Amino acid sequence: MEKLSEDLSGMGAADAKEYIFHYITTLKLTEKKHEELSREHEKWLSRLSLAQSRGVEDLILAAQIEADKAQEELSAIETEITDLKTQIRRMRDQLPGLAARERSIDPDLLEQEMLIALGETPGEEMKADTERQFQAVEADAALEALKAKMKGEGQS
Numbered sequence: 001m002e003k004l005s006e007d008l009s010g011m012g013a014a015d016a017k018e019y020i021f022h023y024i025t026t027l028k029l030t031e032k033k034h035e036e037l038s039r040e041h042e043k044w045l046s047r048l049s050l051a052q053s054r055g056v057e058d059l060i061l062a063a064q065i066e067a068d069k070a071q072e073e074l075s076a077i078e079t080e081i082t083d084l085k086t087q088i089r090r091m092r093d094q095l096p097g098l099a100a101r102e103r104s105i106d107p108d109l110l111e112q113e114m115l116i117a118l119g120e121t122p123g124e125e126m127k128a129d130t131e132r133q134f135q136a137v138e139a140d141a142a143l144e145a146l147k148a149k150m151k152g153e154g155q156s
Helices: 013-054 057-103 107-117 125-155
Strands: none
Touching (some): 013 057
16 A cells, blocks of 8 residues: 555654655745736736726637636646645644654563662673572572471481
């Protein structure tokens, strides 16, 4: 499936903001073009009205063609503006999630940082755990040996 241009997954928050900024820039340029086309359309409508009021058939036809052409371009650019605004809104809605993922805590890294803060070297926590387990086993063995010795001396 093709990735949509407004899907920001895989981007960092800073990259996503820059990406959105480019869309906003495109939107502003498109809106400027819309204003120019609006003025062009109004100019041809005014010329059409003038030609109609004077009854100049050749100019009426020419003005109508140009006004219609400007209207088509205006409609197309209005659709483009709507699409850009929708894409920008969808992308902006994704920014909090991207920022949250960047702030998420890596549990392994946190554990290593805590060990360092406690004065231990990362990786030695397993060694310390193994040492405690051996001490417990050795203590049990010593206790059993002492019980056996006491039991043996009690029978003599």
